[in-house]
Amino acid sequence: xxxxxNIIILTGAGISAxxxxxxxxxxxxxxxxxxxxxxxxPEAFASNPDLVHExxxxxxxxxxKVNPNAAHYALARLxxxxxxxxxxxxxxxxxxxxxxxxxxLLHMHGELNKARCVSCxxxxxxxxxxxxxxxxxxxGKAGNMRPHIVWFGEIPFHIEQINIxxxxxxxxxxxxxxxxxxxxAGFVQAAQDFGAETVELNLEPTxxxxxxxxxxxxxxxxxxxxxxxxxxxQE
Ligand code: OAD
Numbered sequence: 001x002x003x004x005x006n007i008i009i010l011t012g013a014g015i016s017a018x019x020x021x022x023x024x025x026x027x028x029x030x031x032x033x034x035x036x037x038x039x040x041x042p043e044a045f046a047s048n049p050d051l052v053h054e055x056x057x058x059x060x061x062x063x064x065k066v067n068p069n070a071a072h073y074a075l076a077r078l079x080x081x082x083x084x085x086x087x088x089x090x091x092x093x094x095x096x097x098x099x100x101x102x103x104x105l106l107h108m109h110g111e112l113n114k115a116r117c118v119s120c121x122x123x124x125x126x127x128x129x130x131x132x133x134x135x136x137x138x139x140g141k142a143g144n145m146r147p148h149i150v151w152f153g154e155i156p157f158h159i160e161q162i163n164i165x166x167x168x169x170x171x172x173x174x175x176x177x178x179x180x181x182x183x184x185a186g187f188v189q190a191a192q193d194f195g196a197e198t199v200e201l202n203l204e205p206t207x208x209x210x211x212x213x214x215x216x217x218x219x220x221x222x223x224x225x226x227x228x229x230x231x232x233x234q235e
Pocket of ligand 1: 011012013014015017018023024025026029040091092109150151152175176177178179180181201202203204206218219220221
C-alpha cells in the first residue's frame, strides 16, 4: 500500500456546512444573499466600513453557536495518526479545524476571530464585535482596525509556503470547495503537474472534477471519516 510522504488537504465551506455555517455559492449561500462587492472588497470597506463590520460581526457572533463535525475531527485524527507530513490549507475563516485539534493548519483567507490594525500591522484575537472606532490593543490608536480576512482583490496569506508544499506533495485532497476562487482553485492543477494523486471529496462533482483521479461524493461528515479511515488503514 502507498505511504504518502507529503499530503496537502484543501478545505472549503462545504466541510463546515453540517456544523451549521452557510456555504457561499450553493442555494441559500452567502453570496446569493449578499452583494460581495459591497462587503468583501477593500473598496467596500473604504466606502462603508460600518456595513462591512456589521456583516463580519454577525458572522463572528455566529461562530459561538457552532462546533466541529465528524469531518473536522477525522482530519485531526489523520494529522495525529498518519506518519507522513500533513498540511491542512483552509479557505474557511471559521475556527473549526483548530477546535477539532488539527495542528499544521494554514488559514489562507484569514480568520474571523482575529482583527488587524492597518496602522501598526499587529494581528490580535478578536471574539466580539469590531467597530470603526475600535482601539488597537497593539498601538492603542482608534479607527484603524479591520477584520483579518482576505477580501477580493487582496493576496491570500501563506502563498509562498503553500507553493513550496504543493511542489513536494504526493497526495492532494480537496474537500467541500467549489473551486471558484483563485489561487486556491488552481492548486489541484499544480499538484497534478507535480505528480501528486488528486482526490475530490464533495457533496457533488465540481467543475474541476476531471482534474481528480479519485472522487467520492456525499456529505462531508460521512465521506471524510470513511476516506481518512482507509488512508490510516493503508499505511
Ligand atoms: P463554495 O460555497 O463556493 O462551495 C462550497 C462547496 O461545498 C460546494 O462545492 C458544495 O458542493 C460543497 N458542499 C456543500 N455542502 C457540503 C457537505 N455537507 N459536504 C461536502 N461538501 C459540501 O465555498 P468555497 O469553495 O469554500 O472567500 O468558496 C471559496 C471562497 O469563496 C471562500 O473562502 C470565500 C468565498 O468568497 C473569502 O471570503 C475570501
